[in-house]
Amino acid sequence: MKVNKAEELVSKGRAFLEKGDFRAAEKAFADALKEDEAVPIRNNLALAVFMAGEPTRALKILEPYLDLEKGNTMANPFTYALAARIYCALGQEEQARRHLRQAVQSFEAGLSVLGRRLENVPHSFREYTVAIMHAAACLRDYQQVYDLYRRWEIYHVSWENKYMAAAACFNLGRYKQAATLFSSLAQVHRSFSMMQQVAFLVEWGVIPPFEIGCEPYPHKIIQKMVKEAATSEEARRRYTQEGLFRMALLSALLEDEGSKTAELAVHTLVYYGGEWGEKLGRQVLEYPGFSASLKIVAAEALTARGVLREDEPIPMFIDGERRLVKLKKTEVIMEPDEELDRIVDRALQLKKEGQIDEAMKLLEDIYQQGEFYPRAMLDLANLLRQKGELEKALGIMKILEDVDPDNPVFLFNLSSLMLQMREIGKAREYLDRIDDEEFKKEYNEKFKMLEREIERYENVARLPEMIMQAYEEDERRKIEEKPLPVDASLARGLKNMPAHWLEGACIYYGLEPARQRRQREEQLRDFLSRRDNLEKEVGELEEEERELLKYLLQRGGWSRLNAVTRKFGSMEGDGFFWHEREPESFLGFLWSLGLVMVGKAALEGRRVKIATIPLELRQPLKEILGI
Incomplete structure (x- = not known):
């Protein structure tokens, strides 16, 4: 009974650790340790205390296992790796390195005892590779981080190993290698694709080199920083010195260069980034790949810092050629101005007469004289559109949007411009932002015409997607047709799943997918056969997903598929490439995780589609769900 109670407390502690509630985790692990003096429990207790910001007390908790003079030999590789991190936090580098060496030696000794063959090394033991690499990263020994990654590559069970190796390569100046590793993590989180691009741009000299942390949970850290x-x-100034924050802003910039987020990212990095920010700002001005709007933002940030003088022309590369650009403050005239209106009317008359260049010159002269008159700028943007100079028109329209973000005339023209540039999503976005009913009523015909045109392009754009969706549905149905006994084992069910589903499940569970299909099946079997893992994953399911599991368990662990879909919804629209996009149905999601299997079973002389929970998962799931 004591062991069962300890296991229950450990599961709670791990859940608290996952949520970042370190004090609650500490209490759960402390109570578990009273029930069962086990090395993993003491390790977790020390980890919770360390993460709560008390390294000295955490070290005290580990000390009974670290005193070799007293003959204590209970420490495992995680114990030594955690001790190394704690000593590093306390500034005792020599002790940290000594315990890191012990962690490596302890892991190697364990491998020798287990025979080193992958199938003989338990999943729980292979997890130590993450802790040991993290300890080396804390010491900023990036070469060792990468060496350990390569040395134990076949034993890795988590994407975190690869992330730390990528970060280590980035910090060692091996940007191509880092880019390759980041790219292979794109299925874990889309931000890794952006990190790959950042690595390439540093390699090419476009972005100045900087260092990033090797923490295994970068997204949580970044979200906290951004918030x-x-x-x-003060936080912007402080965090801009942090490599992960720089990486996050650079990723946001590359993801959508034409957005306000990109402009804000450039301004923040250049203005608050110190010497590195100044170098970045100058690179943005020089690199042809950055848009004119981002170059202006970089120039403004450098001018605000006093790096550039406001009254001097700034060299920058725009539209394929080097130019001298002079920044100047321009007055925005929002009220009607009779004199300026006469100039605009004259420009419109020239336009009617076919004298487009002359009309544009009149409107440009208003701006050149230091006056930004929205009516004149809107007409100038439309003349530029007429001449096919869409990027210049967009630059003006963006300024008008900044001046009056909710102006329906500006939004309508921006939508039209986006449609002309074949940015259909943005055209729809601008059109949907118009909520002025009077405007819609007054320009009803034009509004409907623009909406119909956007819809036409949306339908054309969806055609390949619709064909692909039909293909995916057909491929998934083929999997549903595969033979599957009603009491199928987990191994039997996994054999029916396509290789990329297995890959997606591994990634979801935080496992580094093995190269071979058979090894992925083994990874998932090992993971789901552990009660604590199963309990944690079930706890994170939605209520309807847990209800579906209960429904099957209350019927002996399986049911005809049509009965399940009537109650919980079908898998229509779930697609096939689940490693790229998770299924949306409750049943499809559970199938993608290997908690439920779908196939055809022989029932009363007929082959019938069923949904079944793998045989060896039924009892533990009953206990977890309280059935």
Whole structure:
């Protein structure tokens, strides 16, 4: 009974650790340790205390296993790796390195005892590779981080190993290697694709080199930084010195260069980035790949810092040629101006007469004289559109949007411009932002015409997607047709799943997918056969997904598929490439995780589609779900 209670407390502690509630995790692990003096429990207790910001007390908790003079030999590789991290945090580098060596030696000794063959090494033991690499990363020994990654590559069970190796390569100046590793993590999180691009741009000299942390949970750290930086200038100044924050902003910039987010990212990095920010700002001005709007933002940030003088022309590469651009403050005239209106009317008359260049010159002269008159700028943008100079027109329209973000005339013209540039999604976005009913009523015919045109392009754009969706549905149905006994084992069910489904399941569970299909099946069997893993994953399911599991368990662990879909919905629209896009149905999602299997079973002389829970998961799931 004591062991069962300890296991229950450990599961709670791990859940608290996952949520970042380190004090609650500490209490759960401390209570578990009273029930069962086990090495993993003491390790977890020390980890919770360390993560709560008390390294000295955490070390005290580990000490009974670290005193070799007293003959204590209970420490495992995680114990030594955690001790190395703690000593590193305390500034005792020599002790940290000594315990890191012990962690490596302990892991190697364990491999020798287990025979080193992958199938003989338990999943729980292979997890130590993450902790040991993390300890080396804390010491900023990036070469060792990468060496350990390569040395134990076949034993890795988590994407975190590869992330730390990628970060280590990035910090060692091996940007191509880092880019390759980041690219292979794109299925874990889309931000890794952006990190790959950043690595290439550093390799090419476009972005100045910088160092990033090797923490295994970069997204949580970045989200916290971004949230604080949004409300505090002091936080922006402090975090811009952090490599992960720089990486996050650069990724946002590359993901959508034409967005306000990209402009804000450039300004923040250049203005608050110190010497590195100044170098970045100058590179943005020089690199042809950055848009004119981002170059202006970089120039403004450098001018605000005093790096560039406001009254001097700034060299930058725009539209394929080097130019001298002079920044100047321009007055925005929002009220009607009779004199300027006469000039605009004259320009429109010239336009009617076919004298487009002359009309544009009149409107440009208004701006050149230091006056930004929205009516004149809107007409100038439309003349530029007429001449096919769409990027210049967009630059003007973006300024008009900044001046008056909700102006229906500006939004309508921006939507039209986006349609002309074949940016259909943005055209729809601008059109949907118009909520002025009076405007819609007054320009009803034009509004409907623009909407119909956008819909036409949306339908054309969807055609390949519709064909692909039909193909995916057909491929998934083929899997549903495969033979499957009602009491199929987990191994039997996994054999029916396509290789990329297995890959997706591994990634979801935080496992580094093995190269061979058979090894992926083994990874998933090992993971789901552990009660603590199963309990954690079930706890994270939606209520309807847990209800579906209960429904099957209350019927002996399986049911005809049509009965399940009537109650919980069908898998229509779930597609096939689940490693790229998770299925949306409750049943499809559970199938993608290997918790439920779908196939055809022989029932009363007929082959019937069924949904079944793997045989060896039924009892533990009953206990977890309280059935």
